[in-house]
Amino acid sequence: MADTDFSKFVPGFDFLQGLMKNAGAAIPGFNQWVAPTLDPEELDKRISELRTVQFWLENNARMLTATIQALEVQRMTLSTLHAMNVPMADLKDVLKTPPVPPTSPAADAPQRDAKAHATPGTDAGAEPGMTPDAKAEAKSGDAAGPKPAGADPMQWWNALTQQFTQVASNAMKTAQTAASAATTAAASATAAKPAAKPAATPAAKSAAKAPRDPRPSPPPRPRRRRRRRHARPPPNARLPEPPASRGPFMPRFLQAHATHPDPHMALALAGAQLEGQRAGMTPTLGFLYLTHPYVPHAQALLDEVRERWPGCGWVGASALAVSASGVEYFDEPALVVMLCDLPSDQWRIFSGLRPLTPDCESRSLLLHADGGTPDLQELISELAQRCSSGYLFGGLVSGGDAAVQIADGVFEGGLSGLALGPDVRWISRVSQGCQPLGRERRVTACDGPLVTELDGQPALDALLEDLKLPAYTGESGSLRQAMPLFRRTLVGLGDEPGARREYGAEVRVRHLVGLDPGRRGIAVAEQMREGVLLSFCERHPDAARRDLVRICTEIRAEAEERGARMAGALYFSCTGRGGPHFGSPSAELQWVQHALGEVPLAGFFANGEIAHARLHGYTGVLTVFLDA
Known part of the structure; x- marks a missing residue:
């Protein structure tokens, strides 16, 4: 050839x-290197010379790799500064070196005197030892005037470093100033009323409590305890109304996020943002969500946040992507930290090593779980029975088999989370991301995950009808041609009948995992039972966006009706949603921020979302905490 x-x-x-x-x-000499020879000494010489060339090339490759890494660090630093609302216009001018100013007449006077006393035949402006060509070049350079401004990469990098250092120092100064002002105000109030005994407000009682000591880190993979099964509550059972709050308190939530190749530098960037917002607040509870590149450093990050904010309990998880107010981080190293000052008697962290006790009084649960946990749906239903409201919210960790959970320690597998007390007020909604293709049908015959009849009709025929495909006549070729369409089709399951144009929280979306042409059935990623309502659906960006805006508007309106302020939020979305699904990066979180307002928010993109007592798919679960 x-x-x-x-x-x-x-x-x-x-x-x-x-x-x-x-x-x-x-x-030069390349042909001699590769030319054949029978002299071993000549071959050794060539090998030695080529190894020298190889060493030079490898060192240049390392320099190129270091340059690429430095550029990546600059890009991530710029992204973090942009997230911290640092004006980029202030850094634009530092890219250029200042031009050399033209010499003034006063500065030219000594030069003219030097020329007057110069030896004949020599140039006063030339340095000793200069050749005639160099002298001519110097003269031409002087005639050209001042040199134009050029790029100075070191000055640019130093400016970025200085800008971040200034932001971090200002954050620390703000926190110190607020703390000293609070101390001065308290001393003035004591001096003005020496005989009066101030009433102990709930905030003062919370601040006076002893900080929680950090607990020792448990083993990396705790042994999961087998839980006793309970009967699953009816899916259409009406949830009880939340109990009335026993005492008002005003929780504060602070949120920060950062991206950087070094996880500890990312935490330092986030810490500077949080210190600038604290203003004397003493956090009691923290949420830490990180992407999968930081998983090997999860324990070190947990130790560092404990040292930065002592007395805090910590919950969190790792995921394929994490989210914050108006931004999401996909396929890049990043973390999100949120702090709050909820009273310590209103929450309790649980895990496989420290399960919930029977006397734990909880109104709801924040739940992080591993999708590979056996009998996961039964465990979720059991935990829902432990809550007075019967409501759970959270998500399944994502990002691979090494995904971890944080519950005052780093864990793999099982379940963990946060039990919230009766005085913690919240509003939670589920946003669906799918739209039905046809009408609902009732399952009239099934065998495990295989559905054979819908309303007495073969399930495969119902699927082809909703997809507007020809009826199945026994030819497998027609089904193979329609396989791409089948892969895009999902199944919506419900228990309450209704003519739905769009799904609500009562519908759980599952994958269509196979077809059985022999029995004219379809296989669903769930154990089916007769009587369940089933409809075929597909992912729909416009429907997802409308439903997302709807739940944000409902939460905002309900908070206003209660006369409460939205203090913070947690958002768990499906990995199949995010920026690509909504059309652009961070589009989903920007819609939430636009509809909900400026509310501190943290969360992650999950392999499954938990809401009520169910495990959902292709949804977004938004929970907003209110002040009392």
């Missing part, structure tokens, strides 16, 4: 071929 033909199958082969042909001109 000719070389020209072979180059079509090997990308870049023509470039390599031309390099070899011109190697003699580009690299």
